[in-house]
Amino acid sequence: YGDIQLNHVVTLDHSGSMDSPSDYTKLQAAKDAAKLYIDSVSDGDGLGLVQFSGNNAECDDDAATVGTNEVSVANDAIRSLFKAAVDMISPDNMTSLGDGLVKAADLLNAPATPPSAITNNYVLLLSDGMENEELYWGQANTVCALPALRDTYPATDAKVNAIAFGPGSDQPLMQEIGALTGGDQTYVDVTDSAAARSGSGGSGGSAGSG
Numbered sequence: 674y675g676d677i678q679l680n681h682v683v684t685l686d687h688s689g690s691m692d693s694p695s696d697y698t699k700l701q702a703a704k705d706a707a708k709l710y711i712d713s714v715s716d717g718d719g720l721g722l723v724q725f726s727g728n729n730a731e732c733d734d735d736a737a738t739v740g741t742n743e744v745s746v747a748n749d750a751i752r753s754l755f756k757a758a759v760d761m762i763s764p765d766n767m768t769s770l771g772d773g774l775v776k777a778a779d780l781l782n783a784p785a786t787p788p789s790a791i792t793n794n795y796v797l798l799l800s801d802g803m804e805n806e807e808l809y810w811g812q813a814n815t816v817c818a819l820p821a822l823r824d825t826y827p828a829t830d831a832k833v834n835a836i837a838f839g840p841g842s843d844q845p846l847m848q849e850i851g852a853l854t855g856g857d858q859t860y861v862d863v864t865d866s867a868a869a870r871s872g873s874g875g876s877g878g879s880a881g882s883g
Contacts (some may be wrong), residue, residue: 678790680719680744682777683707683755683832684736685762686800688726691838692764699838699863700764706836706861708756710797719744721780722755727806728768732817735769735806736776744780767774770800771808771822774850778829798835798850802843811846823853832856839863 685707691700707722714720719745740758745751753758765865781794808813810822819825833854837847838861851858 674792678719678792679715680721680781680792680794681710681714681724681734681797682721682723682744682780682795683710683759683797684723684725684773684777684799685759686726686768686770686773686798687724687762687764688768688803689764689766690768690803690841693839694864697863699762699801699842700762701813702838702861702863704759704762706799707759707797711752711755711759713751714747716748718747719781720747720751720755721745721777722758723773723776723780724762725769725773725776726765727769727772729767729806731807732814734772734776736772737768738776738780742748743783747869766801767806768804769808770798770802770804771810771814773800774786774810774822774826776829778826778831780829782829790803791862794829794831795856796831796833796854798847798853799838800835800847801838802835803841803845810850823849827853827855835859836861852859 722739727735740755777796787873807817831849833856834859835847835851837844
């Protein structure tokens with residue numbers, strides 16, 4: 674048996690729809706979940722961070738790596754670097770969920786691993802799933818002349834653990850992303866009333882690697 678290499682890419686939606694409700698926004702809840710997940714990544718595992726939004730222009734890339742431009746070997750310094758990068762993310766414009774997932778898969782497929790290693794790749798997708806710009810997961814990408822991402826993404830072998838934030842989130846889409854990639858889906862309630870019940874703190878859920 675070879676060694677097992679675990680790689681993780683936290684993929685965070687910072688589109689405008691994540692900037693609500695006012696007391697404790699979906700984006701803040703997602704950032705809190707991202708930092709909890711980063712803290713849970715073991716030393717020696719691979720760790721990357723991607724943010725995505727949209728600019729109402731296609732066909733272009735609406736996702737970017739954050740912290741480092743690669744899957745880095747996790748240790749205390751790397752975890753601190755990525756958590757600081759998460760804190761700096763702010764809401765912006767539209768939602769190209771597919772661009773975020775593709776960027777995460779590109780990161781996961783880049784690291785060289787020993788020939789004997791068994792690689793398990795995980796994407797933690799933090800979003801409300803309200804995609805409104807290509808690349809789309811759930812429909813054909815006509816401007817980019819590409820099929821729906823659901824038809825091609827499972828071949829990347831990245832298991833997506835999707836966390837949907839807020840009652841307006843597209844939970845069926847997030848559930849499908851988790852199911853088709855061998856991952857999971859979780860819902861986090863983010864409303865003014867939920868924030869009041871919890872004292873405006875906490876993410877309402879934890880982020881596991883699946």
